Amino acid sequence: MIIRTRKNSDIPSSEITPESAYINRRKFLGASAGIGAAAFLSRDAAASPLSTLHQDDEPNTWDEITTHNNFYEFGLDKKDPSRNAHTLVTKPWTVKVDGLCKKPGDYQLEDFIKPSTIEDRVYRFRCVEAWSMVIPWRGFPLADVINRAEPDSSAKYVAFATLWDPDQMPERRWKPRIGWPYREGLRLDEAMHPLSLLVNGLYGKELPNQNGAPLRVIVPWKYGFKSIKSIVRMTFTEDEPPTTWATQTPGEYGFYSNVNPDVSHPRWSQATEKRIDGSKFFGYRRIDTHFLNGYADEVAHLYEGMDLQKYF
Amino acid sequence: MPNPRRRILLLKTAIWLIGLGPIAWLTAGFFRGTLGVLPVDTIILVEGRWTLVFLLATLAVTPIRRLTGWNRVIQVRRLLGLFAFFHACVHFLAYAGIDQAFALGYIIDDVVDRRYITAGFAALLLLVPLAVTSTKGWIRRLGKRWLKLHRLVYVAASLGVLHFYWKVRADTFWPLVAALTLAGLFAVRLAHRARAQRKPVRK
Numbered sequence: 001m002i003i004r005t006r007k008n009s010d011i012p013s014s015e016i017t018p019e020s021a022y023i024n025r026r027k028f029l030g031a032s033a034g035i036g037a038a039a040f041l042s043r044d045a046a047a048s049p050l051s052t053l054h055q056d057d058e059p060n061t062w063d064e065i066t067t068h069n070n071f072y073e074f075g076l077d078k079k080d081p082s083r084n085a086h087t088l089v090t091k092p093w094t095v096k097v098d099g100l101c102k103k104p105g106d107y108q109l110e111d112f113i114k115p116s117t118i119e120d121r122v123y124r125f126r127c128v129e130a131w132s133m134v135i136p137w138r139g140f141p142l143a144d145v146i147n148r149a150e151p152d153s154s155a156k157y158v159a160f161a162t163l164w165d166p167d168q169m170p171e172r173r174w175k176p177r178i179g180w181p182y183r184e185g186l187r188l189d190e191a192m193h194p195l196s197l198l199v200n201g202l203y204g205k206e207l208p209n210q211n212g213a214p215l216r217v218i219v220p221w222k223y224g225f226k227s228i229k230s231i232v233r234m235t236f237t238e239d240e241p242p243t244t245w246a247t248q249t250p251g252e253y254g255f256y257s258n259v260n261p262d263v264s265h266p267r268w269s270q271a272t273e274k275r276i277d278g279s280k281f282f283g284y285r286r287i288d289t290h291f292l293n294g295y296a297d298e299v300a301h302l303y304e305g306m307d308l309q310k311y312f
Numbered sequence: 313m314p315n316p317r318r319r320i321l322l323l324k325t326a327i328w329l330i331g332l333g334p335i336a337w338l339t340a341g342f343f344r345g346t347l348g349v350l351p352v353d354t355i356i357l358v359e360g361r362w363t364l365v366f367l368l369a370t371l372a373v374t375p376i377r378r379l380t381g382w383n384r385v386i387q388v389r390r391l392l393g394l395f396a397f398f399h400a401c402v403h404f405l406a407y408a409g410i411d412q413a414f415a416l417g418y419i420i421d422d423v424v425d426r427r428y429i430t431a432g433f434a435a436l437l438l439l440v441p442l443a444v445t446s447t448k449g450w451i452r453r454l455g456k457r458w459l460k461l462h463r464l465v466y467v468a469a470s471l472g473v474l475h476f477y478w479k480v481r482a483d484t485f486w487p488l489v490a491a492l493t494l495a496g497l498f499a500v501r502l503a504h505r506a507r508a509q510r511k512p513v514r515k
Binding site: 068076078079131178249264266268269276 | 348349350351352410413421422425426479481483
């Protein structure tokens with residue numbers, strides 16, 4: 001079954017979190033050390049009504065968000081990217097737009113961002129490894145740049161590639177069995193959905209390298225690996241583009257990779273998740289995983305009529 | 313050359329220190345908050361690695377004895393084996409008790425549905441009778457059958473390495489190192505046996 005009815009717990013953030021209350025005590029204590037984030041929200045970017053939070057969703061701390069990362073170009077351990085990603089050069093940065101569109105070209109990052117209105121959006125982030133966080137991103141709708149590129153009517157998908165530069169991304173000791181560069185892709189209607197973001201900031205600050213600076217995708221209803229980091233290329237295609245993990249291990253990762261507690265993964269049951277929350281002793285609480293990561297009301301219609309056990 | 317007894321004593325002391333080292337390191341890291349955002353993941357990972365280190369070390373004792381002629385080294389084998397079992401238990405309890413909070417349904421699902429957990433769990437089960445029968449009393453009681461029973465350690469180690477190999481996603485370097493080490497240790501044993509069978513007179 002694809003369409004689910006609205007759960008009572010799905011409360012728009014506007015109803016439960018006035019800006020002033022965004023940072024609770026723990027977050028304030030955690031965040032104030034590094035970034036003085038208390039005022040990050042309302043000041044220079046609009047808080048979006050699209051930050052649909054559940055009642056228990058509290059933003060994670062800056063430290064949690066920036067020291068627990070998967071970015072294999074900088075090492076396989078969760079802490080490796082925060083230790084190693086300082087070698088990534090993000091200025092200047094060019095994004096190549098090509099494929100089936102009327103305005104292909106090499107765009108400077110500033111030109112890519114400038115025409116859009118920057119917003120803060122607090123989203124749940126669910127990793128396929130069954131941990132999750134709540135993250136205050138700063139960015140703008142992915143649809144903005146897609147519209148500006150003017151895709152042809154034959155374009156059905158948009159493919160992305162991460163920078164691959166071994167000088168900036170030292171391959172330590174051996175090469176992991178992954179074909180670089182990292183590639184991801186979305187169906188065009190998924191990419192155009194108002195929830196889909198291009199992100200260049202976190203907690204109102206510049207996005208740290210380990211989180212995918214200077215520009216990354218965030219698609220909150222899909223497993224985290226779909227939200228590709230440090231993008232250098234966007235290509236409009238007619239056919240479903242090959243993506244890194246689905247190519248690497250087709251039996252485990254599909255093109256869609258929507259968060260779905262009913263589709264078990266060979267490595268992790270997806271029924272529940274470890275919500276990282278800094279709670280005492282082990283730093284997380286185990287909670288039920290929601291279909292489409294709790295964004296079913298917004299995006300379930302994209303998958304109407306599809307067998308999600310097959311198109312996982 | 314130092315007194316041979318003292319050499320074994322030194323070796324045993326070193327094994328105790330190395331064997332308890334990871335626990336001390338994890339405990340200190342836990343309270344200092346240096347085990348990362350999800351300490352339980354770090355505990356499971358570190359304990360899994362040390363289980364394999366000790367399993368392979370246990371299996372290395374006889375080949376080392378054969379290759380070097382240092383017969384007394386056999387005296388540390390039980391200690392190494394018990395440390396392998398100890399770390400396997402901590403590894404499993406961190407998974408079952410902390411990560412899964414003893415939710416039996418989920419644990420059974422994992423053991424049945426996820427092949428890497430099936431392999432790891434089977435390895436742990438095989439180690440239980442070996443640990444139990446590692447005492448002098450059991451060795452005496454079982455006689456020749458003890459040796460046969462304890463060959464299961466090769467099956468347990470193979471399953472452990474398979475568990476490791478199936479678990480990693482991108483980087484199979486260390487699982488392959490473990491597999492090659494295991495194969496090498498087994499080869500030394502087979503070679504010895506073949507030689508012993510071919511030329512029984514020279515034995």
